Amino acid sequence: MSDTKAPDASRRSERSRRAIFDAALALVSETGYARTTIEGIAARAGVGKQTIYRWWPSKAAVLLDAFLDLAARANEAAGLDAPGGEGAGEIPNTGDLAADLKYVLRATVDEMNDPAFDLPTRALAAEGIVDPELGARFTEALLEPQLQYYARRIEAAQAAGDVDPDADPRIALELLVGPLHHRWAHRTLPLTHGYADALVDQVLRGLAPRP
Amino acid sequence: MSDTKAPDASRRSERSRRAIFDAALALVSETGYARTTIEGIAARAGVGKQTIYRWWPSKAAVLLDAFLDLAARANEAAGLDAPGGEGAGEIPNTGDLAADLKYVLRATVDEMNDPAFDLPTRALAAEGIVDPELGARFTEALLEPQLQYYARRIEAAQAAGDVDPDADPRIALELLVGPLHHRWAHRTLPLTHGYADALVDQVLRGLAPRP
DNA sequence: CCGCACAGGCGAGACGTACCGTCTCGGCGC
DNA sequence: GCGCCGAGACGGTACGTCTCGCCTGTGCGG
Numbered sequence: 361m362s363d364t365k366a367p368d369a370s371r372r373s374e375r376s377r378r379a380i381f382d383a384a385l386a387l388v389s390e391t392g393y394a395r396t397t398i399e400g401i402a403a404r405a406g407v408g409k410q411t412i413y414r415w416w417p418s419k420a421a422v423l424l425d426a427f428l429d430l431a432a433r434a435n436e437a438a439g440l441d442a443p444g445g446e447g448a449g450e451i452p453n454t455g456d457l458a459a460d461l462k463y464v465l466r467a468t469v470d471e472m473n474d475p476a477f478d479l480p481t482r483a484l485a486a487e488g489i490v491d492p493e494l495g496a497r498f499t500e501a502l503l504e505p506q507l508q509y510y511a512r513r514i515e516a517a518q519a520a521g522d523v524d525p526d527a528d529p530r531i532a533l534e535l536l537v538g539p540l541h542h543r544w545a546h547r548t549l550p551l552t553h554g555y556a557d558a559l560v561d562q563v564l565r566g567l568a569p570r571p
Numbered sequence: 572m573s574d575t576k577a578p579d580a581s582r583r584s585e586r587s588r589r590a591i592f593d594a595a596l597a598l599v600s601e602t603g604y605a606r607t608t609i610e611g612i613a614a615r616a617g618v619g620k621q622t623i624y625r626w627w628p629s630k631a632a633v634l635l636d637a638f639l640d641l642a643a644r645a646n647e648a649a650g651l652d653a654p655g656g657e658g659a660g661e662i663p664n665t666g667d668l669a670a671d672l673k674y675v676l677r678a679t680v681d682e683m684n685d686p687a688f689d690l691p692t693r694a695l696a697a698e699g700i701v702d703p704e705l706g707a708r709f710t711e712a713l714l715e716p717q718l719q720y721y722a723r724r725i726e727a728a729q730a731a732g733d734v735d736p737d738a739d740p741r742i743a744l745e746l747l748v749g750p751l752h753h754r755w756a757h758r759t760l761p762l763t764h765g766y767a768d769a770l771v772d773q774v775l776r777g778l779a780p781r782p
Numbered sequence: 783c784c785g786c787a788c789a790g791g792c793g794a795g796a797c798g799t800a801c802c803g804t805c806t807c808g809g810c811g812c
Numbered sequence: 813g814c815g816c817c818g819a820g821a822c823g824g825t826a827c828g829t830c831t832c833g834c835c836t837g838t839g840c841g842g
Contacts, residue, residue, distance in 0.1 A: 371812065371816055393701065397801060408818040413803065486697040489756050490604065499757045507759070530760070531750070531773050539742070539749030545700050545756070546710045548718070549741070562742050566777025582791055582837055608826060619793040624828065 367414050379405040380412060381426035388423060389476060393483035398422075420487040420494050427480060428501055451513040457522050458564055460513060465536065465556035472544045472551050485545070507533055514567075523567045535563045578625050590616040591623060592637035599634060600687065604694035609633075631698040631705050638691060639712055662724040668733050669775055671724060672747065676767035683755045683762050696756070718744055725778075734778045746774045 383405035387396040398419055402409045416422045435449075452460050471477045488495030510533035517523040523532070539559055543551055594615035598607040609630055613620045627633045663671050682688045699706030721744035728734040734743070750770055754762055 368815065371814085373811090373817065376817075398803090399801060402818090406818080408816095408820080409803080410805085410819090411817065414816080482700050485756070486700040489693050489697040489700070492758065495758055499759055503757055504759065527773070528769065531769055534750040534753055535746055535770075535773065538751070538753035539745035541756070542745055542749035542752050545696070545752070546714055547703065547706055548710055548715065558739065558742055562738070562746065562777055564777075566773055566775075579790065579838095582789085584792065584836085587792075609828090610826060613793090617793075619791095619795085620828080621794095621830085622792065625791080 372415070373411075376405070376407050376411050377415075378429075380407055380422065381429050383407075384422050384426045385430065385480065388480050388483060392479070393423070418491075418494070420484065420491065421497075423480060424484055424494065424498060424501075427484065431502070449509075451509045453513060453516055455520070457513070457517045458560055461536065461560045461564075462557050464509075465540065465560060466553045468540060469551045469553060469556050472540075507537065510536060521569060523564075524569045527567050532563065532567055535566075536560065583626070584622075587616070587618050587622055588626075589640075590618060591633065592640050594618075595633050595637045596641065596691070599691050599694065603690070604634070629702075629705070631695065631702065632708075634691065635695055635705065635709060635712075638695065642713070660720075662720045664724060664727055666731070668724070668728045669771055672771045672775075673768050675720075676747065676751065676771060677764045679751060680762045680764060680767050683751075718748065721747060732780060735780045738778050743774065743778055746777075747771065 380401060383401045384396070387400055387404060396419065398412055399409060401407075401419075401422065402412055412422065416425070451464050454460055472481075484498055488498040511529045514523060514527075514529040514532050518525050518527070518529070536559060540551070540556070543549055543555070549555075591612060594612045595607070598611055598615060607630065609623055610620060612618075612630075612633065613623055623633065627636070662675050665671055695709055699709040722740045725734060725738075725740040725743050729736050729738070729740070747770065751762070751767070754760055754766070760766075
């Protein structure tokens with residue numbers, strides 16, 4: 361109904377799929393997203409253009425899948441659930457909420473300052489802002505799982521009595537992540553570890569249990 | 572040195588400049604930013620392509636200037652001076668900080684839910700995320716003046732003893748604006764007046780003066 | 783203060799290039 | 813042998829540059 365024809369996924373070439381991901385990520389990091397073309401990806405991957413058009417609706421969709429594949433493989437290679445990277449994992453719970461959050465936010469700051477992560481992420485975020493469908497996939501597959509880690513850590517802190525049980529964990533988590541993304545997106549001020557720490561301290565003050 | 576040739580701005584046609592702004596804004600709101608082309612703007616404005624390429628480096632730069640021009644004229648029409656935000660002005664100071672902030676954040680929520688504001692802003696924000704030079708102009712001319720309104724209102728609250736004098740107004744303001752932009756950009760959850768209110772309440776709890 | 787001369791911005795559109803998205807081939811692997 | 817594959821031709825669109833005369837604002841000389 362929606363598509364006039366559906367390709368047979370069971371006969372899909374895994375070799376081509378991976379080659380397209382590699383080529384896409386390489387071209388974006390080398391020449392930038394804007395100058396990366398589908399024809400260029402196809403040529404670099406040694407693949408026919410139709411093979412890309414058959415499986416993806418847009419250049420951004422290719423890059424998103426390439427990014428997800430990269431994250432999945434990174435997670436897998438990292439063994440189990442060692443935290444830190446963008447594939448990331450659960451937020452540590454040492455019992456010191458402030459320290460745990462600072463650890464994670466500092467890691468996020470480092471990622472945002474790393475061009476290898478920064479450039480493709482900017483391309484995807486920008487496309488997602490304008491294209492609701494792609495943005496939904498981006499949010500669902502990459503952003504929201506990340507946010508849930510914060511939610512669970514904050515709920516654990518509530519259970520431990522470190523955070524006001526009446527506080528909304530969702531708002532709390534957005535208070536941590538929103539300002540960081542804001543500085544990153546609009547480049548208003550530099551992203552430093554000191555900023556991450558100050559942010560955590562200020563937010564936590566508002567989350568303290570009431571007497 | 573930077574440009575091989577600099578056009579003579581004193582001989583510039585004001586009529587063409589305005590026609591280009593009008594055409595750009597009309598086309599973006601009618602057909603969307605992605606489908607808006609420089610050739611289309613030129614044709615709609617009754618202007619040669621070269622006239623656009625002579626004065627602007629990119630489609631996004633045209634739209635940014637058109638947006639700024641629109642804001643400037645709106646401000647002018649709104650009465651006095653007070654340069655800065657698109658329609659905005661100084662944040663009211665009724666003595667009730669929470670109420671004042673909720674008023675402004677609710678207005679921001681309304682703007683973000685208004686397609687006439689939402690669509691072109693998304694286009695500019697997306698372009699600014701990817702293009703540092705355009706992003707800097709966007710931030711400098713539109714975003715930062717807006718943020719300064721918050722800074723001044725928060726500093727006034729500090730002077731009045733409603734906010735901890737040790738709190739950093741910059742971080743405080745990002746705590747208000749960051750989460751809002753985050754929801755807007757990534758469409759994670761709906762933007763409502765209730766959310767704006769909850770945000771203000773939570774942030775203000777962390778800003779209360781200490782005993 | 784006026785009118786003439788001209789540099790240069792103007793509308794229009796031709797031009798070569800790049801990439802789009804579609805389509806059509808054999809060929810080859812599942 | 814079905815259908816995905818690599819390869820690439822194809823028409824279409826928009827890019828950014830360029831080349832026309834036309835026309836207008838600026839500045840000079842009277």
